[in-house]
Amino acid sequence: MNSSVSSWRSLLLRIGDKCAEYGGSADHKEHIDACYGHLSRELEYSKDDILEFLLQCAEQLPHKIPFYGVLVGLLNLDNEDFAGKVVETTQRNLQDALYSGDCNRIRILMRFVTVLMCSKVIVPGSLVETFETLLSSAATTVDEEVGNPAWQSRADFYVTCILSCLPWGGAELSEQVPDEIDRVMAGVQSYFSIRKQTPETGFQVFESVEDKVTNEK
Incomplete structure (x- = not known):
């Protein structure tokens, strides 16, 4: 592996390390700028390798996803084709x-x-469409006539996925x-109204103990 390849791989892996968000003193903007500079120069020669490694980093280092998202956004300004490949591959994955x-x-x-x-x-409309697809699947699943309750x-997991995205992009x-x-939020509320409310089996033992104590009193 030559030094240039080793360099951009290392920068992608280490981006954000020692920044204030993780208890350090480094400036995350400098990390992003340095990584962006290396990647933009190497795209012409290693586009496929960069695409594969970037997506691997995003999946295996999910706490750094905001950094990787910003990088793709910056690269999109100069190379829409590469950013399009990122989106296409991510959607396929x-x-x-x-x-x-x-x-x-x-x-x-x-x-x-x-x-x-x-x-x-x-x-944004593309993301909303993904949310609505998951919502539709969730609602169909719990429908007693056409789904499988x-x-x-x-x-529930599909709806949870939607809600867990909101801290990252809800604003x-x-x-x-x-x-x-x-x-979308109205759809989430609608889903909650039609799903079966089943008792959590993990808590039943505590309820049984409480009932027993109450009866003994």
Whole structure:
């Protein structure tokens, strides 16, 4: 591996390390600028390798997803084709994760897609469409006539994924597409109203103990 390849890989891995957010004193903007400079110079020679490694970093270092999202946003200003490949590959990976039921990967990729929206790599409407697809699937799953309520935990997970994206991009969605995100939240409320409210089995033992104590009194 030559020094230039080693350099951009190392920068991608270490981006954000020792920044104030992680208890250090380094400036995260300097990390981003340095990494962006190296990547923009290497894209012509190592585009496929950079794409693959960047997405691996986003999945395996999810706490750094905001940094990777900003990087893709900056690269998008000069190279829309590369950013488009990032989006295309991420969406394909998300579809694969949904098909295989890889919950952790679904959650991480949904976060990455949300951050890409914040970095103006994808339009807000595209993210809302993904939310609504998950909502529709969740609602259909718990429908006793056309779905399979036994899979309610999967439906709950889809809705949880939507809600977990909001800390990463809810403010931007509310500002840019307020009507659409209101529609999504109304859909979430609707889902909660139709899902079965089943007691949490893990707490039943405590309820039994409380009932026993009450009866003894």
